[in-house]
Amino acid sequence: MLEELKVKVYEANMELQRKGLVIYTWGNVSEIDRETGLVIIKPSGVDYDTMKAEDMVVVDLDGNVVEGRYKPSTDTPTHLVMYNRYPNIGGVVHTHSEWATTFAQAGMDIPAFGTTHADYFYGDIPCTRDLTDDEISGEYEKETGNVIVETIGDKNPLEVPAIVVKNHGPFAWGQDADSAVYNAVVLDKVAEMAYKTMTLNPEVMRVKQHLLDKHYLRKHGANAYYGQKL
């Protein structure tokens, strides 16, 4: 079932490892097939070094396992909150990548300091609030999804393609698994740059709004320049 998509999701998971965003089992990628409403996701606790495409798990939007010999990722309920809430999202990624997790643990937004950041993110990358004790002891992973949705607010999630969950780590998303992975890679790199920028100059100011607009808007939105035919 959905064999091609399983290979795609497997490859997207392995790309996290190739790009240095995960070690051992510290992350997961999924993609949804909107026609069937089925989600392919990494199995839980299977090491990246031994994982195979056929190990990918198929779940429905309620979290029922439809096919697979392993349990789906522990973070599956978080991914499902995103797919259920946002019909324009096709792929979701979670990692514990070093630099984005550093901001998550500090409980800090990742400030927009320059055009590298502005090419992908329209302003600071937000950090969520703390989960409450009730949320942690209840449906924790689902509540993690809910707090991400709360943090995105009324914005289009494709315009806020990543956040950091406080004391936990980054989640990123996109139109499919590959674009979600791409956003997770860029997220970690801009987090690293932001950390080093603040270390070098603790008084540093954010990039000017005009420059942020210039770089973000020429790559994104209705009037984007990049990728257009002559």
Ligand SMILES: O=C(CO)[C@@H](O)[C@H](O)COP(=O)(O)O
């Ligand atoms: O966030 C966590 C644990 O804190 C997870 O991301 C695990 O690190 C990966 O879990 P599986 O996807 O293997 O269940």
